[in-house]
Amino acid sequence: MLFILTVMLCIVGYFYWRQYRFIRQLTRSLELQLLNQDSFVIDSPSILLKPLANALNNLHQSNYLSSERDKLTGLANRVGFKRRMLSIMPISEGMLVLIDIRQFRFVNDLFGFIFGDKLLKAFAKKITNLNCKAQFIARMNGNEFLLFFHNPLTSEQLLAIKNDLQTLFEIEQQPISIKVQLGVLSLNEHHADVSLMLRRLDLALKKAKTLKQQMAFYDQDDDIAQYRELLIINGLPKGLKQNQLFMVFQPKLDIKSGRCKQVEALIRWQHEGLGLISPSEFIPLAEQTGMIEMLSAWVLDKVIAQQAKWRNLGIYINVALNLSSTDLDNPNLAVDVATKLSQYLVPAESITIEITESALMTSVENTIVILNQLRDIGVKLAIDDFGTGHSSLAYLRYLPVDEVKIDKAFLNEFETSTAAKHIVKTSIELAKNLGFKVTVEGVESKSVLEVLTGFGVDTIQGDYFAKPFTVCEFEHSYPQLNYPISNGS
Secondary structure: OHHHHHHHHHHHHHHHHHHHHHHHHHHHHHHHHHOOOOOOOOOOOOOOOHHHHHHHHHHHHHHHHHOOEOOOOOOEOHHHHHHHHHHOOOOOOOEEEEEEEOOHHHHHHHHOHHHHHHHHHHHHHHHHOOOOOOOEEEEEEOOEEEEEEOOOOOHHHHHHHHHHHOOOEEEOOEEEOOOEEEEEEEHHHHOOOHHHHHHHHHHHHHHHHHOOOOEEEOOHHHHHHHHHHHHHHHHHHHHHHOOOEEEEEEEEEEOOOOEEEEEEEEEEEEEOOOEEEOHHHHHHHHHHOOOHHHHHHHHHHHHHHHHHHHHHOOOOOEEEEEEOOOHHHOOOHHHHHHHHHHHHOOOHHHEEEEEEHHHHOOOHHHHHHHHHHHHHHOOEEEEEEEOOOOOOHHHHOOOOOOEEEEOHHHHOOOOOOHHHHHHHHHHHHHHHHOOOEEEEEOOOOHHHHHHHHHHOOOEEEOOOOOOOEOHHHHHHHHHHHOOOOOOOO
16 A cells, blocks of 8 residues: 555655646746747646647737737738748848838828838738739838839839839728839849848938939948938037037128128038038938037027127127028027027127028917017027028018028029019019018129129128138237228229
8 A cells, every 4th residue: 555655645746746847847938938039949748738838829929920020011010021031041142122102191181190000011912912022021110111023123113113002092081192102123233131221221212312312322422421421410519519519600791881791600520530510411410410509509508609709809790590490490599599698698699590481381370379479589690591481472471580681592593594683673672562671682793792782682682792710810800890881892
């Protein structure tokens, strides 16, 4: 009996040990899954525990697949695409095509998100049924879809895909047409690891958007361009601290007095590695990356501080500085400007803030509120690049500004085209009839100055009168610039 009891205890102990080992193995597998490791292989030694192991395996497979699948369209998502590509690496043939639905957010804004979701599902269905079949399709994010082809496509085939996707959709009995843009990566020439190929594909699509083209192919120069952008953005905070950025000042000629009564502050950047960088290059990058507020604050401080120094030297002149559309979103803008003026004891009327017409029209009602706040503290206000921002005359008459600046683009063919002269003359008359002073930019000859004077312009700015000066150059030239002259002669 004792022997039989011992054998039974050993058998029971063995089964308990096997189940304990199974539980430990199961726990370990679950821990690995929680740590995002892919393995989940477990075989139960027990018939009773077998259903539990199967259920957990099925649950894992379900989560594993759902994490790689876009819930809205049923297509693979970015994770699923990367896993699929990794499974067939290395790959050196074929083509990747990234498709962007242009201005898709306006669909959501106009019709609502439910409508937008239905359009995305219809688009996904159409992209799946293209005549030119892709081996793999993924929805990468909101309105971008990626196609992988084993064999490269011709430009004609790519255009056919674009045209097929731009055919009319009918969503909730509402006909709607869309436009798409394509970024294309030829793997025969530019294969690499998956992450690098995706970055190159993004660069190709970005190029299509920047150049406003239907599609664009990646080439090696795109990497160089992006590397330059990274150097600029990463170097901006350091550049501000090390005084690589500085202000220059371009004088303006007051036609009536023949004197220089105002200068425009212009930012420059002498980069330690890239040399002189144009503000037309680094300011848009600062806006895109959220650094424009830091840059605008630096400009505001430098300009008002310089005004204080000049006034101490007996140089009493108005200084104009530019603000971006992002600055107009700052509800404390007027307070920030007033604080700087008070800090440096500079009167508000000695500062003019210039805002581009396109920035003014981004959110007119909010813009008018901000402009009124700036006017209340006493600063002058000007519309820069007047005539290029498609402003509504209905709003223009209500904008609390003192001056408009007609863009230099309007002087193209000014001396050879009667139509060009009529456009400039009409713009000047319109602005003055609305009570604004008028400045014309880009004046580079005496003959143009004389015609503009006849049109009744108040101020001109351009290389004919004076190029942008550094602080020292302006202080040296100020007595001559302030000597009364007639029509710039």
